[in-house]
Amino acid sequence: MAAAAAVVALGLVSWRHFTRPAAPHYVTQKVDRGDIVHSIIATGTVNPVLTIIVGTYVSGVIQQQYCDFNTRVSKGQLCAKIDPRPYQTLVDQARAELDNARAQLGKDRAALVYAKSAFERSTTLLQHGIMSQDAADNARSAYDQARAQVAVDAAAIEQRSAALRTAEVNLGYTNIVSPVDGTVVSRNVTIGQTVAASFQTPTLFLIAADLTQMQVDTNVSESDIGGLHENTEATFTVEAFPKRQFAGRVMQVRQAPQTVQNVVTYDVVISARNADLSLKPGMTATARIVIETRRRVLRVPDQALRFNPSGLPAQPQVAAGSARVWVERNDHLVAVTVTTGLDDDSYSEITSGDVREGDAVVIAETTASARATSVAAPRLRM
Incomplete structure (x- = not known):
């Protein structure tokens, strides 16, 4: 009986030993000094700093095309030509009308000389009683x-001159030229294509002024925009x-908000060299x-700020800005x-x-099976 009792006692002790919950083990990390760089991540699109839309002011058929994709162009270089014949006809017509107005002015000036002479003669005859008052009045009216x-003719000449200048300008618009030095990044026209400039100027070419200087147009959320300032360093891939x-x-950092599905973002433009x-x-x-960099500051892993040991009653809340x-x-x-700063x-x-x-500082809690990577469980001190 004594031997049986000893066996039962030994079994009970063994059962308690193996069924007792394993003591927790804690993974720690040293508090150290290092750099903390607070930054934000944003996506965007690479674009040239200056992109010029080259269109046309006049309608017509593309007769010649001199620029293509990736063509290096200089300011004033001819890129395309619209058939100039209809506009040349308008120039010729306006010039003929101007010549006609000038001829009419010459004719009416001669008539003015005659009317002036007749008026002066009638005045003399009226003074000598040779001409009636009615005839003298007619001579003055004619003058x-x-x-x-003559004044009407002079105004007509100005009008015809303006019409000629307009026709010549429109004729010049048939030459599609580059307004800047740059590179053609898009061509939207081919020979024989009809372009219409009635309501909206059609886009014929897109020219990037300088591809060695680019910009990244990013969208930054309103929660991150507060610390952003111009001339802040940035990197991108x-x-x-x-x-x-x-x-x-x-x-x-543009002030205009962009709202998409109730999410507010702001355009942040990053400049970059592209040699x-x-x-x-x-x-x-x-x-x-x-956003901000601090060198050689006392720091702890963020995991340590989030860790709470298991099996403890709820801890009181810490003040804002503390952990x-x-x-x-x-x-x-x-x-x-502790009071925390930059993160x-x-x-x-x-x-x-x-x-x-x-x-x-403790960053995680493990089980007894993870002893190879953890430390023995210290006692808790509240």
């Missing part, structure tokens, strides 16, 4: 009408060169904009309230609190 006609990082700076022309218009870019970390000290876990999504700056460089 006044002749002077008025494009899918064509995933391992290459392009450097840039924030050139403009080797690797960046192409329209590329999708992922930009990282540095709680669990520090291993003398085989005990001590809850320490880069991996580390947070510690601006105040009883935490020193080299302290071990």
Whole structure:
């Protein structure tokens, strides 16, 4: 009976040992000093800094095309030509009408000379009683009408001159020229195509003024826009060169909001050099904009700020701007309230609190099976 009782007692002790919950183990990381870079990520499109739309003021048929995609053009260079014959006809017609108006002016000036002479003669004859008052009045009226006609002819010449200049300008518009030095990035016209400029100017060419200087037009959410300023450093990548990082700076933070499905964003323009022309218009870019950098600050992993040991009663809330970390000290876990500063999504700056460089802060809790990567469970100190 004694032996049986001993066996039962030994079994009970073994059962309690193996069924007892495993003590937790804690993964820690040292508090250290390092750099914290607070940045935001935004996507956007690579575009030339200045893109010029080349259109046409007149309608007609494209007679010649001198520029194509990627053509390097100079200011004033002829890129295309609209059939000029209808507009040349209008110029010839306007010039003929101007010549006719000038001839009419010459004719009416001669009539004015005659009317003036007749008026002066009638005045003399009236003074000598040789001509009646009625005849003298007719001579004066004819003279006044002749002077008025000359004035009308002069105005007609100005009108015909303006019409001629308009026709010549329209004739000049049949030459489609580049307004700047640059590169043709888009061509929307071919020889024989009819272009109509009745209501809206058609786009014939898109010319990038300088492809060695590009910009990335990004959309930044309203929650991140507060810390952004012009001249802030930025980097970005494009899918064509995933391992290459392009450097840039924030050139403009635009004030106009963009609202899509109740999400408010703002346009942030990043300028970048493109000396080797690797960046192409329209590329999708992922930009990282540095908001603030702090060097050699006391920092803890963000995991430490989120950790709470299991099996403890709910802890009181900490004040805004503060957080709680669990520090291993003398085989005990001590809850320490700290004030946090800058955060880069991996580390947070510690601006105040009883935490020193080299302290071990808990970042995770493991089971007994994970002892190879954890530390023995210290006792909790509240």
